Amino acid sequence: LSAAQMFQAEGRALSAAIRGTGLEETHAIPREFVMGVLDILQQLLPQYVRFGAEAFADDEEEEVGEGMGEDDQGHALLLHLANEIKDFDLKFAELQHPSLRDSFYCKNPFSPIAAWEFGNLSGVLVRDEYFEPWMDAETSFLEERIDSFFEQPDAWTILDRQSERGSDSAKGPAEMPTAVSGDYSFGVGAEVTGAIPACVDQLCGLLVEYINFARSFPREAARVAFLDTVGHQILHSLFKKLEWRVDSYDPYGSTARHLSIQATTSCLVSIAYVEGSVLDQSTYDPHTRGVPCFQSFAKDFVNHNKKWSCKLVKLLMRDIEGRGVGNLARHMTSWVRDKASMDSMDAIQMDFLSLFEDLLIRLREIRLQVGSDVFRSVWTSAATTLSTRLFSDVAMALRHDEDTACLFADLAAKCCGAFEEFTRRPRTYFKLALEAGQVMTMPPEAAQVLSSQLKGLQECDSADILHREHNIRALSPFQVSQLLENAGCLD
Numbered sequence: 001l002s003a004a005q006m007f008q009a010e011g012r013a014l015s016a017a018i019r020g021t022g023l024e025e026t027h028a029i030p031r032e033f034v035m036g037v038l039d040i041l042q043q044l045l046p047q048y049v050r051f052g053a054e055a056f057a058d059d060e061e062e063e064v065g066e067g068m069g070e071d072d073q074g075h076a077l078l079l080h081l082a083n084e085i086k087d088f089d090l091k092f093a094e095l096q097h098p099s100l101r102d103s104f105y106c107k108n109p110f111s112p113i114a115a116w117e118f119g120n121l122s123g124v125l126v127r128d129e130y131f132e133p134w135m136d137a138e139t140s141f142l143e144e145r146i147d148s149f150f151e152q153p154d155a156w157t158i159l160d161r162q163s164e165r166g167s168d169s170a171k172g173p174a175e176m177p178t179a180v181s182g183d184y185s186f187g188v189g190a191e192v193t194g195a196i197p198a199c200v201d202q203l204c205g206l207l208v209e210y211i212n213f214a215r216s217f218p219r220e221a222a223r224v225a226f227l228d229t230v231g232h233q234i235l236h237s238l239f240k241k242l243e244w245r246v247d248s249y250d251p252y253g254s255t256a257r258h259l260s261i262q263a264t265t266s267c268l269v270s271i272a273y274v275e276g277s278v279l280d281q282s283t284y285d286p287h288t289r290g291v292p293c294f295q296s297f298a299k300d301f302v303n304h305n306k307k308w309s310c311k312l313v314k315l316l317m318r319d320i321e322g323r324g325v326g327n328l329a330r331h332m333t334s335w336v337r338d339k340a341s342m343d344s345m346d347a348i349q350m351d352f353l354s355l356f357e358d359l360l361i362r363l364r365e366i367r368l369q370v371g372s373d374v375f376r377s378v379w380t381s382a383a384t385t386l387s388t389r390l391f392s393d394v395a396m397a398l399r400h401d402e403d404t405a406c407l408f409a410d411l412a413a414k415c416c417g418a419f420e421e422f423t424r425r426p427r428t429y430f431k432l433a434l435e436a437g438q439v440m441t442m443p444p445e446a447a448q449v450l451s452s453q454l455k456g457l458q459e460c461d462s463a464d465i466l467h468r469e470h471n472i473r474a475l476s477p478f479q480v481s482q483l484l485e486n487a488g489c490l491d
Contacts, residue, residue, distance in 0.1 A: 041088075045124045049081055049134075078137040082125060082213075089119035089216045109211040109288075110281040119216030126222035135229055142230060145206065146237045149199045156245075158195035158266070195369060200238065200270040204277050207234045211278075211288065224290050232293035238274065239300065242267045246308055257315060261362060264312045265369055271301045271308075272371050309374055313381040316362050324355040325389045328411075332394065332404045345403060352411060359386075360418055367422075379422045383429035386415060395436040396479070400487045409437030431474035438472065439480055440487040447484050454481055 462477035
């Protein structure tokens with residue numbers, strides 16, 4: 001590198017000497033001198049890479065102890081050579097094009113200013129005869145490094161990315177990271193507002209580190225093969241660990257529910273973080289969109305995002321479905337049969353609303369952690385599930401009197417109103433329960449008229465009457481008749 005810098009300086013002097021002769025238009029002497037030094041390095045480098053590859057092959061045959069011990073010379077030499085080649089490619093690229101330094105050292109590989117295919121020496125490393133042993137050494141080292149991330153005692157400790165961004169915003173102008181300086185902030189392009197486990201953050205950093213390494217490769221085929229190998233190993237390990245963490249808890253088992261909710265929410269945030277930080281951007285970047293593992297894991301993460309969202313809804317709804325709706329049905333049955341005191345009616349309502357308030361608190365906590373798309377699927381599923389269970393297990397399944405019918409209608413309205421903090425149209429998700437309450441609380445005269453109309457008309461005409469005269473759209477004529485009979489409106 002010193003020789004190249006000296007030759008470059010001499011080249012500038014020669015360029016000044018021939019200025020005005022016309023030769024300076026055909027010869028960039030400083031650059032040609034640097035390329036001459038690079039050409040010599042390219043001729044010398046293969047013997048070192050070959051020695052490392054042969055030493056690594058010998059180590060593999062001898063099957064020395066696990067890890068990188070003192071005898072693992074080939075392993076260590078190949079990895080050392082790869083890092084040296086990466087560093088020298090950056091230095092020589094900067095030497096030839098000093099004005100593009102920020103592009104070469106940009107830490108965000110998906111930035112518009114990031115330079116690609118600028119390496120000269122890396123072309124030796126990716127030759128067919130050296131590429132396979134180098135990748136064997138790299139994947140062996142990578143396996144140890146990934147395991148070390150998960151073996152740390154604080155591997156699943158939560159890192160609050162939002163508070164980190166807040167602390168960064170408090171810095172002065174001179175301290176703020178910028179795209180030009182090459183500082184890379186994870187979550188660029190991703191809607192991630194919650195907490196990330198430390199191991200997920202480290203694995204994302206490791207993957208971006210390898211993508212930056214591949215930026216210097218002069219050939220696309222070598223870059224794709226390299227990123228597919230290391231990317232698959234990293235993403236597969238992360239995916240399996242997240243799947244294990246979610247499946248470690250049984251949503252209907254005896255495990256503490258709040259731990260299950262936290263673990264599932266954390267995994268949803270994690271896959272959104274990986275998608276936004278790497279996978280989504282790699283899909284659109286022309287240099288990485290051909291990497292097969294990025295495409296396959298992007299699809300897998302979308303599918304498991306849906307699967308884990310459903311599991312989160314089950315966890316959230318476990319208490320209100322079991323104790324909430326179940327106890328409500330039992331208490332109403334007891335009320336109609338035994339005509340308990342009015343105080344017990346208030347107790348029935350408070351028992352259900354306390355569990356409903358717990359659901360709202362959980363939803364508010366999740367809202368602060370996951371992206372809007374994930375949260376929308378969670379709260380809409382929760383609202384629809386609650387409305388359906390109230391309708392099927394309470395309204396349709398029980399006999400009611402005037403008190404329990406009014407209580408049901410009141411609870412349905414309160415549940416619908418509470419979801420206004422998540423949507424401006426909560427009625428869309430509580431139609432079944434709200435319309436059931438409307439039918440059950442009809443005055444006896446109106447109920448008799450409606451029942452007679454439904455009996456005397458075909459189903460399509462009956463549905464039209466329900467829509468036009470009573471604004472009932474979610475219930476069928478048969479369900480309306482059943483509700484009228486259950487509520488005693490026809491007695």
